[in-house]
Amino acid sequence: xxxxxxxxxxxxxxxxxxxxxxxxAGLRAGIDxxxxxxxxxxxxxxxxxxxxxxxxxxxxxxxxxFVKPEAGEFLMCQCVAxxxxxxxxxxxxxxxxxxxxxxxxxxxxxxxxxxxxxxxIAFSLALxxxxxxxxxxxxxxxxxGLTGFRAYSMCNFEPRxxxxxxxxxxxxxxxxxxxxxxxxxKGERIELFGPIGKATxxxxxxxxxxxxxxxxxxxxxxxxxxxxxxxxxxxxxxGWLFFGIRALPDAFFxxxxxxxxxxxxxxxxxxxxxxxEDVPASARCDWPALSFSRGLVHEVAKRAMAGKYQxxxxxxxxxxxxxxxxIRVLLLEAKLTTDxxxxxxxx
Amino acid sequence: xxxxxVCRVADVPENGLKxxxxxxxxxxxxxxxxxxxxxxxxxCPHQDVPLCEGLxxxxxxxxxxxxxxxxxxxxxxxxxxxAPLQRYPLARNGDAVYLAGEATAxxxxxxxxxxxxxxxxxxxxxxxxxRYDAGEVLYRPGDPADDFFVLDAGRVxxxxxxxxxxxxxxxxxxxxxxxxxxxxxxxxxVRIASARCLERSSxxxxxxxxxxxxxxxDPAAGFVVMRRLAALIARYLASSGAR
Numbered sequence: 001x002x003x004x005x006x007x008x009x010x011x012x013x014x015x016x017x018x019x020x021x022x023x024x025a026g027l028r029a030g031i032d033x034x035x036x037x038x039x040x041x042x043x044x045x046x047x048x049x050x051x052x053x054x055x056x057x058x059x060x061x062x063x064x065x066f067v068k069p070e071a072g073e074f075l076m077c078q079c080v081a082x083x084x085x086x087x088x089x090x091x092x093x094x095x096x097x098x099x100x101x102x103x104x105x106x107x108x109x110x111x112x113x114x115x116x117x118x119x120x121i122a123f124s125l126a127l128x129x130x131x132x133x134x135x136x137x138x139x140x141x142x143x144x145g146l147t148g149f150r151a152y153s154m155c156n157f158e159p160r161x162x163x164x165x166x167x168x169x170x171x172x173x174x175x176x177x178x179x180x181x182x183x184x185x186k187g188e189r190i191e192l193f194g195p196i197g198k199a200t201x202x203x204x205x206x207x208x209x210x211x212x213x214x215x216x217x218x219x220x221x222x223x224x225x226x227x228x229x230x231x232x233x234x235x236x237x238x239g240w241l242f243f244g245i246r247a248l249p250d251a252f253f254x255x256x257x258x259x260x261x262x263x264x265x266x267x268x269x270x271x272x273x274x275x276x277e278d279v280p281a282s283a284r285c286d287w288p289a290l291s292f293s294r295g296l297v298h299e300v301a302k303r304a305m306a307g308k309y310q311x312x313x314x315x316x317x318x319x320x321x322x323x324x325x326x327i328r329v330l331l332l333e334a335k336l337t338t339d340x341x342x343x344x345x346x347x
Numbered sequence: 348x349x350x351x352x353v354c355r356v357a358d359v360p361e362n363g364l365k366x367x368x369x370x371x372x373x374x375x376x377x378x379x380x381x382x383x384x385x386x387x388x389x390x391c392p393h394q395d396v397p398l399c400e401g402l403x404x405x406x407x408x409x410x411x412x413x414x415x416x417x418x419x420x421x422x423x424x425x426x427x428x429x430a431p432l433q434r435y436p437l438a439r440n441g442d443a444v445y446l447a448g449e450a451t452a453x454x455x456x457x458x459x460x461x462x463x464x465x466x467x468x469x470x471x472x473x474x475x476x477x478r479y480d481a482g483e484v485l486y487r488p489g490d491p492a493d494d495f496f497v498l499d500a501g502r503v504x505x506x507x508x509x510x511x512x513x514x515x516x517x518x519x520x521x522x523x524x525x526x527x528x529x530x531x532x533x534x535x536x537v538r539i540a541s542a543r544c545l546e547r548s549s550x551x552x553x554x555x556x557x558x559x560x561x562x563x564x565d566p567a568a569g570f571v572v573m574r575r576l577a578a579l580i581a582r583y584l585a586s587s588g589a590r
Binding site: 004006007008009010011036043044046066088090091092094324327328331332337338339341 | 394395402404409411413414415416426427429504514515516517518519520582583585
């Protein structure tokens with residue numbers, strides 16, 4: 001299916017496979033079409049059909065509130081071309097730079113799954129071909145028998161990765177998380193598209209790292225810290241990580257965070273923020289490498305970071321209210337420039 | 348036209364934002380920067396998010412959705428923002444704030460905003476307002492590139508190539524956007540694309556050589572405009588990684 005995109009600055013042409021969403025086909029062709037969540041929520045991938053027809057795979061998508069269907073508008077992440085399609089994107093669109101991790105559609109087997117807390121599971125996918133991705137990127141996954149993709153950030157980092165590692169928090173009506181929690185899924189095959197996402201870290205950055213994560217937003221931060229540790233980035237730069245949870249029983253990855261902290265003790269500080277309970281006396285005995293503080297994660301970070309924002313790049317991920325609150329602190333208190341605030345909002 | 352009321356001074360807290368509907372006119376977001384009032388289009392040019400929900404520190408206005416930012420005095424884009432805000436001049440009289448005229452396409456445009464008044468006036472005097480119907484062609488490849496255009500209203504698209512071997516070359520839709528800028532460059536005597544109005548459009552046509560002469564008379568303004576023009580051209584050449 002031939003698709004032509006007219007963007008503000010120029011046009012592009014690419015082919016979509018039958019049933020392939022317009023956004024994924026364009027990204028796969030190395031065209032950096034606008035997107036953020038890539039899963040129907042944010043509305044960033046809005047486009048307008050100039051000629052041809054699209055079929056909407058999820059007319060109830062929350063992101064539909066940003067489009068006017070009567071004007072031919074649609075979400076590229078949810079729609080499939082039903083024939084040759086010309087569409088208009090009211091943004092500047094560029095080709096991905098040489099060396100970018102161009103995403104592709106593939107499938108992978110669940111190779112491992114373990115429960116970390118009552119409502120969080122860590123699982124791994126074994127890839128058939130090794131893949132590169134940038135630290136902080138995510139993939140979208142579709143479980144067998146379920147329509148629609150869900151976005152999950154990789155927790156690990158390695159070049160030519162053969163395993164992708166994730167954490168999933170159980171959500172009441174979250175199709176993918178319900179599927180994962182429903183039974184032992186080891187050996188099952190999952191559809192996957194990626195890697196995508198722009199809240200990425202490269203060691204050439206040369207800035208101190210500030211990571212603020214709420215709940216399962218810690219996933220991408222683990223990948224970023226893993227990448228930085230691998231390159232011994234913290235020999236030259238400071239790092240601070242703030243991990244917000246409700247109470248200590250909700251915590252996970254504390255072992256992994258402690259190990260990073262021990263490896264770079266002076267330069268890397270790890271703080272767990274507990275929003276709903278005072279810090280239990282046992283916490284500091286059980287996790288001597290970590291700091292604990294009572295409060296919402298953006299408040300804890302604000303208290304700890306005062307006066308330390310010189311040459312900082314911040315990464316933020318988590319539920320939208322936590323991300324918005326942290327961004328407010330980073331802009332208004334820390335006075336970071338917007339290009340030094342990278343974020344993912346999960347909805 | 349009588350001055351139209353925008354809001355009361357007390358409606359907008361110091362270093363705060365408020366959405367106001369001008370009587371019979373547009374919705375604005377009004378910013379109070381230390382007692383000075385500035386008015387802009389009420390929604391972000393990116394995704395129609397209300398700017399009154401944004402962040403404001405007294406000098407920079409930030410849309411909370413994707414962190415586009417603007418200079419609150421001029422509406423000029425900062426950082427990640429890809430488009431300026433349309434500015435509405437405001438005047439304070441006692442405890443009320445009024446709409447004081449409307450900014451022209453040159454005032455809000457990406458190349459010529461906030462120049463010295465005499466220079467802005469001289470450039471404005473060169474501008475000829477022209478109206479075109481949908482489908483009308485402004486120029487074709489090979490035509491002399493004497494004039495450049497500033498979009499006032501409407502929509503213009505570009506096609507690169509000739510005959511039936513053409514490719515889309517982008518489109519313009521925001522007030523103040525400049526095209527045909529070959530007229531401001533040496534060594535680019537002819538058009539390399541065709542420009543066609545997609546809907547009824549209103550444009551300012553300005554002769555390139557005449558505009559350059561005005562800028563030579565105010566080298567500080569000339570330097571600013573050339574820096575902006577270089578940034579504009581780079582934006583069309585850039586790759587995603589460079590941004």
